[in-house]
Amino acid sequence: MNTSNPVKLDVKDGVERVEIALKPHEHAVGLNLPTYATEQSAGMDLSAALEEALELAPGERALVPTGLTIALPAGYEAQIRPRSGLAMKHGVTVLNSPGTIDADYRGEIKVLLVNLGQEDFTIERGMRIAQMVIARHANVSWRVVKDLDETERGSGGFGSTGTQHQ
Template identity: 65%
Template sequence: MEVRVINKSGNALPGYETTSSAGMDLRADITEAIVLKPMERRLIPTGLFIELPDGYEAQIRPRSGLAYKFGITVLNSPGTIDADYRGELKVLLVNLSTEEFKVQPSDRIAQMVVAKHETVEWDEAQELNETVRGAGGYGHTGVK
């Protein structure tokens, strides 16, 4: 699948790091470091504008290394980019650690997964089919 993109960042376009990767790294489009204090959140620009085909979305997800090593994650994870959105892709980062974290120009800050999605039509009903699980929700199968 081909996706139209405008790249105003000067960074290379996102790409797959390995042949089996699902996500592509997004890079910060900033000219100087941004300091994220503990529990602070900031929108970080990427300089990318995309045109997805109908029936597709882009999901913005955390990078596992940033989350594990530094407590940096994407706050609204996964963030959804709809096919009709034409604005700049920005990443809502949050620092969940107790230390300041510097986002440097061109740093890999998140990953993007492009995925096909379905559109549903509702069939309003008075009852639903029974299942073994039934209405069992959070923690219904036990803690361990």
């Protein structure tokens, strides 16, 4: 069965809906599939597929399994992003944010978490640890040129536009 071709379900309220093949691993049995918290959420919550709780000390990082493998259609990626509540309340975030799952990757989705907080943080089985956003992307081809068009901003970066609204 070809699992990499999307089945477009519909476009409702301006939102494209695409069916994606998902294979849960044995260690994900009993856990929720990725789900949207609200009707207009962009990200689906991912759960920790741990056999036992994992203690994350301040400054420590861990690769947390989700127990899921997906087959994205060509032209799509999955972005793994932090959950704002974990970051705000505990200082726990996704270290390589956003993490990218490519359409041709067929391994288990794992989330690289880091504890930037001041206290130990316990990750329990089934805890919602990150968000996954499915997005279209373009593949580019480069056209090498001698000069680029001038812009008002020019080469200004890293704070060159200031912090206050004009």
